[in-house]
Amino acid sequence: MRILVVEDERELARHIARALTRHGHIAGQQHDGAEALRCAAAEPPDLIVLDLNLPGLDGLSVLARLKQAGCPARVLILTARGAVEDRVKGLKAGADDYLAKPFSMDELVARIEALGRRGATPTAVDLLAVGDLHLDVHRRRVTRGDRVIELSPREFDLLQVLMQEPGRFFSRTELCELIWRRDHLYGTRTVEIFVTRLRKKVDSGFAVPLIQTLRTVGYTIRPPS
Numbered sequence: 001m002r003i004l005v006v007e008d009e010r011e012l013a014r015h016i017a018r019a020l021t022r023h024g025h026i027a028g029q030q031h032d033g034a035e036a037l038r039c040a041a042a043e044p045p046d047l048i049v050l051d052l053n054l055p056g057l058d059g060l061s062v063l064a065r066l067k068q069a070g071c072p073a074r075v076l077i078l079t080a081r082g083a084v085e086d087r088v089k090g091l092k093a094g095a096d097d098y099l100a101k102p103f104s105m106d107e108l109v110a111r112i113e114a115l116g117r118r119g120a121t122p123t124a125v126d127l128l129a130v131g132d133l134h135l136d137v138h139r140r141r142v143t144r145g146d147r148v149i150e151l152s153p154r155e156f157d158l159l160q161v162l163m164q165e166p167g168r169f170f171s172r173t174e175l176c177e178l179i180w181r182r183d184h185l186y187g188t189r190t191v192e193i194f195v196t197r198l199r200k201k202v203d204s205g206f207a208v209p210l211i212q213t214l215r216t217v218g219y220t221i222r223p224p225s
């Protein structure tokens with residue numbers, strides 16, 4: 001893949017680019033947001049590793065402009081440890097994945113390669129599908145078969161998070177942080193309530209349930225095997 005690393009800590013940017021090169025990718029580096037935008041427009045990469053905390057034009061603004069310009073690259077954002085809000089904002093703004101600093105280089109490479117295996121077209125990022133369930137990120141519209149499913153904003157967010165990684169189990173704590181921006185002390189019960197509601201809307205009346213629970217682990221959505 002052609003990958004653009006946008007990170008103002010030059011040593012870290014070099015370190016990431018080197019690791020990616022070792023794994024057979026072509027990695028470029030940019031150290032500020034405006035330059036990164038120019039570079040992505042001139043030669044759109046397949047994937048962008050985007051640090052959120054950049055001088056001048058910050059990462060979220062860069063992400064917004066990339067999406068506005070219809071940039072087809074998938075985006076993995078790097079966030080400061082524990083900056084849950086940034087993570088949520090990033091995912092809502094169209095990022096495909098995130099990794100909190102400090103991270104292991106092996107994990108970064110693994111995440112990047114997982115993103116590379118996902119649908120390569122830009123529409124694959126905006127139009128999520130699991131079995132006959134479809135979610136349009138931009139129009140915020142959900143259908144299953146030919147039925148339109150009406151969801152509240154939070155139900156939609158929850159479904160989007162699950163559908164972005166079909167088959168991956170999300171713990172209640174993780175979902176609570178991602179959707180409600182609160183720590184698990186507050187409300188994993190909220191997550192349970194919303195999953196129950198979502199399940200009613202998405203699965204009831206259909207022969208095959210898509211949302212699955214593993215009691216001690218959490219929730220996932222996946223197509224029937």
Ligand code: CA
Pocket residue numbers: 007008009051052053054
């Ligand atoms: Ca930074």
